[in-house]
Amino acid sequence: MSTSQNVHCPGIDYLVVIDFEATCDESETAHALQVTKETAEIIEFAWVIVDTNTLEVVDQHTQYVKPVNTPLTTFCTTLTNITWDKLEQAGTLENAITNLDNYIKSRIISQNKTFCFCTHGAWDLRIQMPREARDKHIELPSYLAHCRMFDLKQEFQRWQVHHPDVILKSHSLNEMCAAFDLQVVGPTHTGLGDSLTMVNIVRYFCSFGHPDVFVNPIDTNADxxxxxxxxxxxxxxxxxxxxxxxxxxxxxxxxxxxxxxxxxxxxxxxxxxxxxxxxxxxxxxxxxxxxxxxxxxxxxxxxxxxxxxxxxxxxxxxxxxxSFPVTKNRLRPGDWVCVSCQFHNFASRRTCFKCNSNNPNPSLIPQTPPNFTLGDWMCPNPQCNFHNYASRTQCLRCGTYKPQGLYGPPQTSNIPFRPGDWICPNPACVFQNFASRTHCMRCGTSNHLGYDAYGNPTEQGYGVVVHGPSPPAQTPFRPGDWYCPSCNSHNFASRFQCIRCGISKPPQISGNAPSATNMKPGDWLCRNEICGYHNFAKRTHCAKCGMPSNSASSAGGENGY
The missing domain is CATH 3.30.70.330 (RRM (RNA recognition motif) domain)
Known part of the structure; x- marks a missing residue:
């Protein structure tokens, strides 16, 4: 076998970037679903071969697969643009696997070359393929039954350790491409288009030359x-x-x-x-x-x-x-379960705490908590909605300015309020802005959340806006110092909590790395975005917050080894 040593993917000659589309359905009630995640069948089987020396595409292939046990639903066609006329004369899943196997054997293995798969998440090769092959009594090649692969989501997490200032709302391909200014190839949810989009992201990660990114693949056979x-x-x-x-x-x-x-x-x-x-x-x-x-x-x-x-x-x-809980958390009046991820949310939340999906019954959101007293106010930031006492001029949780009679998104607006949208914190403006804007379209006030649509810090920083009182300056402001987003106190760079009110240092501030002169070989920075603590090489867990080091967490990664 070839043993070429690449800066990325050492000892690997080719990446086989693979993506499947499968039958699916959507319904508010489980009994109405025509397709479940356990019965879904692959209907598009796409792969792209990448030379790891040049990161150039040397071959690509896609084919449709005719489902046997599940229908092609309207929802699936809308999502994937796959229509029945494309599937009616298509081959079987076994045909698609055989085509891939023939290529790998004749063009890679017979040439004494090595290869490794790359997917976007675990679903394609570690869940869907083995489950469907088992159900249909298809014998998989050994390298597919227990594959060696890079998971693009895990590689992003390794890359993010070196770039703690980059925060994504999700690990979707579209979100990554938007954050890294990369091209999305073709419509989303198409097998070949998503595979080529993954190639663009792989090139981006590899361009940095980090010693732990696209270096150690998951080896399920060794596990x-x-x-x-x-x-x-x-x-x-x-x-x-x-x-x-x-x-x-x-x-x-x-x-x-x-x-x-x-x-x-x-x-x-x-x-x-x-x-x-x-x-x-x-x-x-x-x-x-x-x-x-x-x-x-x-x-x-x-x-x-x-x-x-x-x-x-x-x-x-x-x-x-x-230990797992013995009973479920009891839903209290007004609490709701997210239809997208099944997370239990408290009644006060307008969006899901886990996935940011909208509350399906926003009209039921209580306007005030039981202990609401005269003068108290609810934060107008829909992703916060924190109860603040009357004495506060800014939200204790997110720094949004106290509204003037506004307790949520503008009720007179005909524009829907979507996850990430924000209300201008300027009390004289309170204009609704889309998530992509970093400054108010009407008055120019900066995003009160302190982030743009992709989780990157805005110019003004966490909870700091153009208008309003200026921060105190009795003490010289040195590099690394920070202002508390809650009480506006000046804190020295060494502090991880505000000296006055105890609020944690904001994420994009605490993510600042120590100077290189303080870092010894093997030392590492905590990946916890509200910690960022400098740990010595011998530590396997952060001395401040207990988060495992990157090497420790990867040792017990998604596949448990």
Whole structure:
């Protein structure tokens, strides 16, 4: 085999960038769905071959696949632009797999070249392909059954460690291209177009030459072999519903005839958002092996990735593990469940805390909390809606200025208020601006959120606007110093919390890296955007907030190893 050493993808001659489109459906009620995530079938099978030495496309291919068990819904056609006339005479999934296999064997393996897959997320090769092949009794080539691959979402996370100032609202291809000023090839949700768009993003990441980006692919075959060698009793679960309970998981496993002895949930470092992942420990290695066949099965409306793991990973993750809840959080009057991601949101939220989808019943949002007293006010920022006491002139949470009789988006406007849109904080203006604007279209006041539409800091910074009182300047303002977005106090660069009110340093300020002279080989900066602490090389977890280092988190990545 070839052993060429590239700056990126070392020891890999070709990237096989792959993308599938599948049958799908959408409905507010589960029983009305004609296609679920467990029955979805691949209908477009696209791949692009990239030479890793030049990052140029050397070949590309796409073909349609005729579904066998599910219909092509109107929703699916609208999303993918795939119509039935394109599928009626198409071949089978087995035909598409054979075509890819013939190419790899004749053009790559026979030439003593090496290759690695690249996908946008885990769904294509680690969930959909193995699940559908298993259901249709298709024998996959060994390199597809247990693939070696780069996950573009994980590579972004590695790249972001070197660029903590870049914050994305999501990891979608469109969001990445917009943030990096890259071209989106063709309409979205087309197999070949999305594959070529991924190639543009791969080139962008590789252009920086970071030593840990597009260097270490996920090797699911090595993980499985280690799992068998250790006779491990541990599996890793990803894609879980965010409100899943222990009894629900136990019932799900019972469908395979097994019962876990212990279930662990992985908590996010800030302990505020659920991670949707965890571990199951079984009495025997055979039970754990049997559970691997559940990969791609659904729990609720989520397709679950089940992959090998080990006791070593459990030990390393000890500080971020917790038990799954025994019962679901009880919905209180006005609380609502997001139709997009099933997250439980409190009644006061206009958008989902997890995915920013709109509240389907905004008219039910309470205007004031029970402890609302005369003069108190609700933050007009729809993504905040914080209850502020009458004495405050700016929102304690996000810095938005106190409105003059305005308690939300303009009720007289005919323009819908979408996630990311914002109200001008200038009390004399209060104009509704689209998410893409960094300054008010009417009066020029800067975005009160402190970010543009792609999560990048605006010129004025976090919660600082053009109008209003100027920050105090009794003490010289030195590089790295910052003003509290809540009380406007001047804090020295070394402080991570405001000296007066205790509010955490804003993310884009705390992301500033220490000078290179203070960084020794192997030292690392915490990836937590509200921490950014400088840690010595020997530490595996941040000394300030407990977040694992990049190397520690990648060791227990999505596939559990």
């Amino acid at each position: 499985l072999n280690q799992f068998k060698k250790e006779q491990s009793k541990v599996i890793h679960l990803a894609g879980l519903p965010y409100d899943v309970t222990q009894p629900e998981l136990e019932a799900w496993f019972s469908g395979q005839g097994v019962r876990p002895t212990v279930l662990w949930m992985i908590r996010t470092p800030d302990h505020q958002k659920p991670s949707g992942s965890g571990f199951g420990i079984f009495a025997t290695h055979e039970d754990a092996m049997a559970c691997l066949d559940m990969n791609g099965r659904t729990l609720g409306d989520r397709a679950i990735e089940v992959s090998p793991s080990s006791e070593r990973v459990i030990e390393a993750a000890g500080t971020i593990l917790a």
